[in-house]
Amino acid sequence: MRGSLRGVYIGYNPIVFHSIYGIFLVRQPVDELLPLTHVVYHVLLSLAPEPRHGYGIIKNVSECTGGRLELEAGTLYAAIRRLRNDGLIEETPAPADTDARRRYYDLTGLGRVVLRAESERLAELVELARAARVLTVPSGGEN
Amino acid sequence: MCRGAYRRLLGLLPADFRRQYRDEMCSVVEEHWRVVRRQVGMLGALRFWARQAFAVVVAAIESRRRRPPAMAYEASLLRLATVQTGDGGGSMDGLVQDLRYAMRTLLKRPGFALVTAATLGLGIGASTTIFSAVHAVLFRALPYGDVDRLVAVYHEDIQTGERGSGLSAANARDLMEHADSLTAVAVADPYSLDLEVEGRAMSLRTWSVSEGFFEIATVTPYLGRTFAANEYVGDSEPVVLVGYRSWLNRFGADRELVGRTLRLDGRPVTVVGVLPPEFKLPDEAELWMPRAAQSHDEANRAADYMMGIARLAPGSTRAQAGAEVERIAASLSEAYPRTNTTTTFRLVPLREVLFGDIRAPLLVLSGAVGFVLLITCANVAGLMLARGTDRRREYALRGDLGASTGRLVRHITIDSLFLATIGCALGIGLAYAGIQVIRSLGPDHLPRIDEIGVDGTVLAFAVAVAGLSALLSGLAPSLRFSRPDLRGTLTDGSRGATPGRAALALRNAIVVAEVGAAMVLLVGAGLLSKSFVTLLDEDLGFNPTNRLALQVFAYGYGEDNGQTRAQFVNHAID
Numbered sequence: 001m002r003g004s005l006r007g008v009y010i011g012y013n014p015i016v017f018h019s020i021y022g023i024f025l026v027r028q029p030v031d032e033l034l035p036l037t038h039v040v041y042h043v044l045l046s047l048a049p050e051p052r053h054g055y056g057i058i059k060n061v062s063e064c065t066g067g068r069l070e071l072e073a074g075t076l077y078a079a080i081r082r083l084r085n086d087g088l089i090e091e092t093p094a095p096a097d098t099d100a101r102r103r104y105y106d107l108t109g110l111g112r113v114v115l116r117a118e119s120e121r122l123a124e125l126v127e128l129a130r131a132a133r134v135l136t137v138p139s140g141g142e143n
Numbered sequence: 144m145c146r147g148a149y150r151r152l153l154g155l156l157p158a159d160f161r162r163q164y165r166d167e168m169c170s171v172v173e174e175h176w177r178v179v180r181r182q183v184g185m186l187g188a189l190r191f192w193a194r195q196a197f198a199v200v201v202a203a204i205e206s207r208r209r210r211p212p213a214m215a216y217e218a219s220l221l222r223l224a225t226v227q228t229g230d231g232g233g234s235m236d237g238l239v240q241d242l243r244y245a246m247r248t249l250l251k252r253p254g255f256a257l258v259t260a261a262t263l264g265l266g267i268g269a270s271t272t273i274f275s276a277v278h279a280v281l282f283r284a285l286p287y288g289d290v291d292r293l294v295a296v297y298h299e300d301i302q303t304g305e306r307g308s309g310l311s312a313a314n315a316r317d318l319m320e321h322a323d324s325l326t327a328v329a330v331a332d333p334y335s336l337d338l339e340v341e342g343r344a345m346s347l348r349t350w351s352v353s354e355g356f357f358e359i360a361t362v363t364p365y366l367g368r369t370f371a372a373n374e375y376v377g378d379s380e381p382v383v384l385v386g387y388r389s390w391l392n393r394f395g396a397d398r399e400l401v402g403r404t405l406r407l408d409g410r411p412v413t414v415v416g417v418l419p420p421e422f423k424l425p426d427e428a429e430l431w432m433p434r435a436a437q438s439h440d441e442a443n444r445a446a447d448y449m450m451g452i453a454r455l456a457p458g459s460t461r462a463q464a465g466a467e468v469e470r471i472a473a474s475l476s477e478a479y480p481r482t483n484t485t486t487t488f489r490l491v492p493l494r495e496v497l498f499g500d501i502r503a504p505l506l507v508l509s510g511a512v513g514f515v516l517l518i519t520c521a522n523v524a525g526l527m528l529a530r531g532t533d534r535r536r537e538y539a540l541r542g543d544l545g546a547s548t549g550r551l552v553r554h555i556t557i558d559s560l561f562l563a564t565i566g567c568a569l570g571i572g573l574a575y576a577g578i579q580v581i582r583s584l585g586p587d588h589l590p591r592i593d594e595i596g597v598d599g600t601v602l603a604f605a606v607a608v609a610g611l612s613a614l615l616s617g618l619a620p621s622l623r624f625s626r627p628d629l630r631g632t633l634t635d636g637s638r639g640a641t642p643g644r645a646a647l648a649l650r651n652a653i654v655v656a657e658v659g660a661a662m663v664l665l666v667g668a669g670l671l672s673k674s675f676v677t678l679l680d681e682d683l684g685f686n687p688t689n690r691l692a693l694q695v696f697a698y699g700y701g702e703d704n705g706q707t708r709a710q711f712v713n714h715a716i717d
Contacts, residue, residue, distance in 0.1 A: 054167055054168075054171040055171045055174045055175060058171070058175060070194075071176070072194050072195050072197075072198035072199075073171045073172045073195060073198065073199075074166045074168070074195065074197075074198030074199035074200075074201065074202040075198045075201070076171070077160075077164045077167070077171075077202065077203065078160075078167050078198075078201075078205060078206055080164070080200035081160055081163070081164065081171055081206065082206075101170075102170075
């Protein structure tokens with residue numbers, strides 16, 4: 001009994017750690033993770049509305065970017081592996097009416113926080129660009 | 144096929160990566176491919192798979208780099224230990240493991256990998272270049288049926304033993320009639336035909352061949368046919384065969400040429416066929432024409448300037464045939480005492496006749512290149528030894544963890560094989576360049592120079608040489624580092640980079656021996672190149688400076704008259 005408790009306590013499990021303490025203690029780990037690479041950012045972004053499987057992510061990223069970013073499986077899974085190790089995404093059960101053999105991924109609490117922080121950082125950059133009159137259109141079209 | 148290759152390529156990824164995602168990646172790529180396939184052509188498909196493969200390689204390198212360096216060494220040792228105790232190191236899995244380990248350690252020292260691969264590439268490139276020349280000139284199958292049963296027939300003087308320059312037409316006819324061990328005997332008479340094009344005459348090199356010549360050579364024409372038996376008769380309609388190169392260059396590869404009439408030596412001659420590209424018998428010419436028996440043949444029995452060619456009959460050897468033609472020569476010398484008293488016949492294998500004078504220089508050159516390759520191997524072995532000395536501690540630790548001698552040898556061999564593969568690719572590139580250089584150098588010395596090129600055999604040779612050099616250069620480090628008495632090295636000095644006194648002495652000895660061997664090989668290579676040059680610069684027996692050879696053909700079209708020709712020549716000399 002005591003042994004198993006020690007096991008859980010000593011073993012650093014990023015998912016458990018961040019989902020329990022993440023909301024309060026995130027500032028520091030989040031800063032370390034930023035800025036995100038554009039591949040990682042797009043993967044997180046495509047998981048924001050709903051859990052997706054690997055090919056679903058590829059398809060969604062391609063649609064969102066108008067075909068400008070076509071992820072290869074190697075690139076995607078290198079990112080997925082890193083994101084899981086860092087506790088930003090996790091595996092989630094497949095939705096009821098889908099192919100059960102596929103693995104679905106979802107954002108963790110930390111992942112959502114990191115995505116938000118990166119988006120804010122990018123928004124600040126865009127504001128800076130506006131202030132410097134780099135962007136002529138005040139709002140809308142550009143992102 | 145692509146999917147299988149992709150799955151194998153995923154073997155490059157670190158083990159945990161593979162375990163977790165390999166199947167998923169395969170199915171994702173497959174799904175993606177099913178969608179993409181409908182939209183793209185051949186080129187798009189190629190691009191798709193190339194991008195997928197590239198991404199895997201990048202992921203493999205990146206996911207390794209991200210691991211903290213301090214952990215990597217211990218982790219790899221732990222992994223090795225589990226593999227070594229787990230499956231005994233004999234399975235394919237262990238082999239892939241070794242391959243990935245070799246790639247990883249080499250990527251860590253790119254300078255070493257680069258120098259070694261470049262050294263190997265030079266050696267392999269040089270030997271492949273020379274091999275391609277030797278192969279094209281000496282060893283490639285000649286297109287003349289079973290060429291080892293083809294012989295050239297020469298006159299030989301019984302008293303002096305001197306070989307004549309060929310065979311006379313009348314003697315060829317008698318041999319043909321009486322020799323049972325030869326299926327046929329024919330002669331090729333050097334000739335020249337003037338082709339008239341728009342009022343200007345051009346002299347075309349021609350072989351006038353007697354009946355049976357093309358049957359002996361077993362040639363299938365590229366276009367049309369060879370000569371029929373009735374075309375070898377004196378008053379038959381004149382016909383001619385065109386050589387392939389002449390057909391390309393002079394007649395613009397015109398397929399309609401067969402059946403057309405050319406004006407040769409002032410009379411119309413019908414083209415009956417085009418010979419295949421590789422047909423160069425007795426050597427390359429523009430035209431081949433049938434040679435009818437002529438009235439002066441009998442009188443010119445001693446005129447041995449024609450090339451005699453024969454094919455051994457099935458079941459008879461060259462020795463038997465040689466004995467038989469000598470017997471026939473003896474009876475001919477009784478029948479024709481004026482011309483044949485001292486004449487006998489000699490059979491020489493055709494291959495020797497065609498390539499006899501170039502064979503020795505080429506083999507000498509191959510020897511020189513072999514030495515260069517050995518130098519390369521010695522150098523690479525030296526480099527690997529130096530690196531192996533750095534990795535001594537690792538090998539010792541592997542031994543202590545239970546790696547068998549065989550496993551360590553395999554690991555070292557795979558290291559050098561990996562380098563040799565890169566070297567092989569470099570070498571083949573170099574060979575392509577080298578062949579261009581050979582072709583641009585001296586076509587005078589090499590027969591069939593235009594056939595030198597990189598083909599399957601040459602590629603196989605390059606790969607074999609690469610494999611051999613990998614084994615050779617891996618041999619020394621294998622012997623040095625796989626011995627079980629290395630255990631001491633773990634305690635001998637705290638770090639692997641500072642070897643003990645004994646190890647230092649050994650390393651010095653290795654370096655001295657290696658430099659010595661390289662010197663000997665270098666001197667050998669130098670001597671061989673010198674003798675190659677000497678072989679090519681044979682003494683002609685006269686001073687060729689400011690001397691000119693000139694050949695003049697004077698025909699009196701229509702009214703051929705010896706006197707007019709003599710007058711013409713005398714006039715020209717004056």
